[in-house]
Amino acid sequence: MATQSTPPVSLPRHSKSNNPNPYPLSPTVNNDRYTILSLINQCNSTKQLKQVHAQMLRTGLFFDPFSAGKLITASALASFSSLDYARQVFDQIPQPNLFTWNTLIRAYASSPDPIQSLLVFLQLLHHCEHFPDKFTFPFVIKAASELKAFRVGRAFHGMVIKASLSSDVYILNSLVHFYGSCGDLDLAYAVFVKTPQKDVVSWNSMITAFAQGGCPEEALELFRGMEKENVKPNDVTMVGVLSACTKKLDLDFGRWVCSYIERNEINVNLTLSNAMLDMYMKCGSFKDAKRLFDKMQEKDIFSWTTMLDGYAKLGEYDEARHVFDAMPSKDIAAWNALISAFEQNGKPKEALAVFRELQLSKDAKPDEVTLVCALSASAQLGAMDLGRWIDVYIKKHGIKLNCHLTTSLIDMYAKCGDLEKALEVFYSAERKDVFVWSATIAGLAMHGHGRAALDLFSKMLEAKVKPNAVTFTNVLCACSHTGLVNEGQRLFYQMEPVYGVLPGEKHYACMVDILGRSGHLQEAVKLIEKMPILPTASVWVTLLGACRLHGNGNIELAEQACSHLLELDPRNHGAYVLLSNIYAKTGKWDRVSGLRKIMRDFGLKKEPGCSSIEVNGIVHEFLVGDNSHKLSKEIYSKLDEIAAKLKSVGYVPNKSHLLQLVEEEDMKEQALNLHSEKLAIAYGLISTGPSQPIRVVKNLRVCGDCHSVAKLISRLYDREILLRDRYRFHHFRGGNCSCMDYW
DNA sequence: AGCTCCGGTG
Structure with a gap:
């Protein structure tokens, strides 16, 4: 910040000059109360405020409640001032009036620490002779909104009614905003409907609540209703309406809104421009966004981050990086936009690379959002060392765990x-x-603890937390991994009537898995036939997988499932791989080669198996037959040693696990001994201490032979092996696996 | 006095 050589306000200087009056502001000369008060308005630093404060103490003006209130207002609301100073001043005032109390409550409500607003409010109730008035409530309700403190806000609502203030439009608008930000759209709407003299802010608050609460349709409906009632929308209205378009990904409507803004000569400020940018970006029109961005006279950090995030989320990483590098200043949201885009698009390594870059830069400090993304990326990779490091970082920096972080x-x-x-x-x-x-x-x-998962689900219900669609996916998943068929069925059929959660494709897929994996193939088919929604590819893949396990020659069913699957997704590798496994198992080699030809004609390749293991914070990746690792020689001699040990205990490789769908150049795939998970385990054996568990992550389902070998290794080498595959964990110990071979 | 724009979890 530039320092000014001459202060714009002439203030008393404690100099030993020849000036006969060292205190030119002293009332003994020519300063009355109004001069001092007008000086307050001209202050532009805390230092100047303090000088005025000193002068007021000297003259006794500070003990005039009105004048002291002026000082508080200036110190609490001025952009340069710190609230701490305002608070100090406030605490010195003997009898603050209600206006002064309100000012402090107001300042805290929009500060980073809104709880203070509520604490001051409580003090007000105790110490002030006046009851909170119609100015107080909008501020405390705002604090409650910031904190999403639902019960507190409800209590304020009650007090408002008791105080007969419930027709005040300012208060009602704050309540609409409050209920909206707590996610209770029904209550927000109830207050909105009951607002007697709705002004434009009433409409704006409700439109925004709908737009941000996941009901963009209702927001747009309300905008139309507003027009019908002849309430003229303003710039804030349009921000809310655009936000609804963005949520709906409705580019056409968004474009219409932009032209509406032009036609109706709505004031286009920076915030509104940013909302337009975001709409164009998220709805996928880079061209419109870029044109607007280049045209904008003034740009702030929101404008830049909006562009950056738009590109990054849609996978335009080069463009995103370009914007990022061009940003005049980068706040943490900009970094997070880049990190989260990588993390959410299945590129955890790239996400963590940017995270490291952030740590090395002095631009910004990781915040909760950064850590959530970095943890998520670590989880995807199975990078425990980094994950643990972040956990320590959180504790060391005293960051409070919110639910996202938890x-x-x-x-x-x-x-x-x-x-x-x-x-x-x-x-x-x-x-x-x-x-x-x-x-x-x-x-x-x-981890295969199906019973414990169901017990926890019961505890969750006892704790009055409402399960949603994802909760049920996880609960059903627990049942399928543990073979809890009856429990799974019971919960599935309770979903809608008891919990109001409509079963979706994932739930049907889980249910088909529960039935199919446990051998109830016909019931699984019946369930699919009864589905009220169109069966998706994942449902057919699941059925096909069940056929491989329990088909017992029911090749027709497998072929039906496969053709349904290919109808929906003609390039689905899984369809070919599973069906060819089933053909191979029953010795139908001609059909295997038929499938091989189709795959070749379509240019389809099996997704290569890849296993990784983290050692000392570094993630090592192995493909099948990989010899690119720098300890490759040692790894292969370890594998030879393992093979010899296995042979000595009478182990015979189970060749039925072979894919049998390989091109000549993929012959190495045939060699069970070169599977990626074995390479990773061998590397783990030579690079980690004897008491450390070996943690391996595989991108596909673990191979059957590898599963048997891992069990034996865990016994022969007395090592714990934790293998995470695409679907679940296998925890090998003492020759057994936690999945009890049900997988 | 109240309402607005970027980055997040299963």
Whole structure:
């Protein structure tokens, strides 16, 4: 910030000059109360305010409640001032009037620490002779909105009614905003409808509540209603309407809104321009966004981040990086936009690379959002060392765990194989929302603790947390991994009538898995026939997978499932791979080669198996037959040693696990001994200490032979092996696997 | 006095 050489306000200087009056503001000369008060308005630094403050103390003006109030207002609301100073001043005032109380409450409500607003409000109730008035309530309700403190806000609503203030449009508008930000759209709408003299802010608050609460349709409907009632929309209205278009990804309507803004000569300020930018970006029109962005006279950090995030989320990483590098200043939201885009598009390594770059730069400090993304990326990779490092970082920096962070931590520990730690985070969490509960249920499910997952689900219901669609996916998943057929069925049929959650494609896929995996193929087929929604590819893949396990020659069913699957998704590798496995199992080699020809003609290749293992914070990746690792020689001699040991205990490789769908150049795939998970395990054996568990992550389902070998290794080498495949964890110990061979 | 724009979890 530039320093001014001459202060714009002439203030007393405590100099030993020849000036006969060292205190030119002293009332003994020519300063009355009005001069001092006008000086307050001209202050542009805390230092100047303090000088005026001193002068007021000297003259006794500070003890005039009105004048002291002026000082508070200036110090609390001025952009340069700190609230701490305002608070100090406030605490010195003997009898603050209601206006002064309100000013402080107002300032705290929009500060980073809105709880203070509520605390001052309580003091007001105790110490002030006046009851809070119609100015007080909008501020405290705003604080409650910021904190999403539902019960507190409801209590304010009650007080408003008792105080006969419930027809005040300012208060009612704040309540609409409050209920909206707590996610209770019904209550928000109830207040809105009952607002007697709605002004444009009433409409804006409700439109915004709908747009942000996931009901963009209703927001747009309300905008039309507003026109019908002849209420003229303003720039804030249009921001809300655009936000609704963005949520709906409705580019046509968005374009219409932009032309509406032009036709109706609505004031286009920076915020509105940014909302237009965001709409164009998220709705996929880079061209319109770029044109607007280049045209904008003034751009702020929102404008830049909106462009950056738009490109990044749609996978235009080069453009995104270009914008990022061009940003005049980067706040943490800009970094997060880049990190989260990588993380959400299945590029966890790229996400973590940017995270490291952030740590090295001095631009910004990681915040909760950054850490959530970094934890999520660690979870995807199974990078436990990094995940643990972030956990320590959170503790060291005294960052309070919100539900987002708690969820990500639980998910990270569970996906990295440390279920104990995941549960520890869960039990010590202060607040548990549906995300926290669901993540923990998912953790138990993926580790094969189906019963415990169901018990936790019951505890969740006891805690009055409402399960949603994802909760049920996880609960059903727990049933399918553990073979809890009856429980799964019971819960599935309770979903809609008892919990009001409509079963979706994922739930049907889980149910087909529960039935199919346990051998009830015909029931699975019946369920699919009865589906009220069109069966999706995932449902047919699941049925096909069940056919491989229990088909017993029912090739017709497998072929039907496969053709349904290919109808929906002609390039689905899984369809060909599974069906050819089934043909191979029954010795139908001619059909195997037929499928091979189709795949070749279509240019389809099996997704290559890839296993990774983190050692000392570095993630090592192995493909089948990989010899690119720098310890490759040692790895292969370890594999030879393992093979010899296995042979000595009488192990015979099970060749039926072979894919039997390989091109000549993929012959190495045939060699069971070169599978990626074996390479990773061998590397784990030579690079980690004897007491450390070996944690491997595989991108596909673990191979059957590898599963048997891993069990033996866990016994022969007395090592724990945690193998996470695409679907679940296999925890090998003492020759057994946690999945009890049900997988 | 109240309403607005970028980045997040299962």
